[in-house]
Amino acid sequence: MAGRELACPCCNGTLTPEKAARLLDEIQRLTTMKEAQPGRGPVAAGAPTRMIIDPHAHMISRTTDDYEAMAKAGVVAVIEPAFWLGQPRTNVGSYIDYFAMISGFERFRAGQFGIRHYCTIGLNPKEANNEALAEQVIDALPHFLVKEGVVAMGELGYDEQTSLEDRALRLQIELAKEYGLPIMIHTPHRDKRAGTLRTMDVLKEHDFDPTRCVIDHNNEETIREVLDRGYWCAFSIYPQTKMGSERMSALVESYGPDRLIVNSACDWGVSDPLAVAKTARLMAQRGVGSDAIHKVVYGNALAVYGLNGEMDEQHWLAPAAIDQRTLYEGNSVLRGGQTPRIEEPGRSADDLQIV
Ligand SMILES: [Zn+2]
Numbered sequence: 213m214a215g216r217e218l219a220c221p222c223c224n225g226t227l228t229p230e231k232a233a234r235l236l237d238e239i240q241r242l243t244t245m246k247e248a249q250p251g252r253g254p255v256a257a258g259a260p261t262r263m264i265i266d267p268h269a270h271m272i273s274r275t276t277d278d279y280e281a282m283a284k285a286g287v288v289a290v291i292e293p294a295f296w297l298g299q300p301r302t303n304v305g306s307y308i309d310y311f312a313m314i315s316g317f318e319r320f321r322a323g324q325f326g327i328r329h330y331c332t333i334g335l336n337p338k339e340a341n342n343e344a345l346a347e348q349v350i351d352a353l354p355h356f357l358v359k360e361g362v363v364a365m366g367e368l369g370y371d372e373q374t375s376l377e378d379r380a381l382r383l384q385i386e387l388a389k390e391y392g393l394p395i396m397i398h399t400p401h402r403d404k405r406a407g408t409l410r411t412m413d414v415l416k417e418h419d420f421d422p423t424r425c426v427i428d429h430n431n432e433e434t435i436r437e438v439l440d441r442g443y444w445c446a447f448s449i450y451p452q453t454k455m456g457s458e459r460m461s462a463l464v465e466s467y468g469p470d471r472l473i474v475n476s477a478c479d480w481g482v483s484d485p486l487a488v489a490k491t492a493r494l495m496a497q498r499g500v501g502s503d504a505i506h507k508v509v510y511g512n513a514l515a516v517y518g519l520n521g522e523m524d525e526q527h528w529l530a531p532a533a534i535d536q537r538t539l540y541e542g543n544s545v546l547r548g549g550q551t552p553r554i555e556e557p558g559r560s561a562d563d564l565q566i567v
């Protein structure tokens with residue numbers, strides 16, 4: 213710097229090489245301090261683009277590592293839809309315990325890792341085919357539909373499109389109307405297009421408002437009609453198969469972000485709890501605007517699943533402290549000797565990064 217003169221940006225005085233070096237040191241010190249203290253301070257303006265809601269995640273099948281990774285990737289809230297367990301339940305008691313778990317202990321467990329957990333309640337189409345069981349489950353539903361954190365009825369719909377499935381679907385659409393709940397529809401994996409169209413026909417017959425209903429597991433064959441009929445249109449991103457991040461991004465690019473919702477549908481099968489975060493990152497790389505990304509990984513899910521008032525942005529913008537010393541009916545997420553994580557509320561925007 214010898215022989216040159218620099219003006220100080222704040223006072224316009226002469227900045228000597230010594231002064232400039234001191235200034236650089238100060239800047240470096242501040243940067244290091246910031247890096248050493250992640251998770252402090254409120255969410256900065258503009259940070260919402262980095263927040264993610266995964267509105268379809270079967271978290272009871274996932275590990276605490278998954279919760280930690282999701283929180284780190286920016287997931288602030290998840291919705292756990294009631295579904296089947298990979299093998300059929302043999303009695304209504306299993307169902308009642310399951311509903312109690314997804315609206316109880318799992319909600320607590322997610323909270324211990326800084327993620328807000330909501331659920332949907334319903335009899336899934338597959339098990340609607342066990343007529344005696346289905347009847348008992350439907351009778352048991354009302355008790356759970358009014359519980360805290362229940363944001364919709366679901367997953368409802370068709371599996372093999374049998375008459376018993378049809379009956380359960382219709383009964384539950386009426387229940388959703390009666391209890392003022394939105395509906396999450398599971399569309400069949402076989403004969404998807406026909407099953408999806410038929411589901412929407414039935415919803416219409418029952419006069420169910422499409423703006424209160426998410427049709428899930430869509431693909432290129434179903435998106436147009438689902439959007440045209442006024443429904444929210446969700447996509448489950450599975451690794452290697454069905455809807456991947458590239459195809460999802462291409463759909464957002466050609467249809468625009470309105471009423472599209474991305475989820476991971478992670479469960480006990482080959483699935484990825486970070487699928488929404490990874491898709492958001494890919495969309496950004498492909499040049500999708502941040503407002504559009506924000507809508508499909510956050511805003512749209514909040515708009516529809518927030519309809520009954522149970523899901524509220526304040527739950528994660530002004531969260532309770534994480535305190536792993538907390539117990540749920542006497543039980544902790546920690547095992548003997550582990551150090552509890554205790555964290556004051558307030559996520560730093562630096563914490564919410566899609567990596
Ligand atoms: Zn499903």
Ligand SMILES: [Zn+2]
Nearest residue numbers: 293295367477
């Ligand atoms: Zn599911």
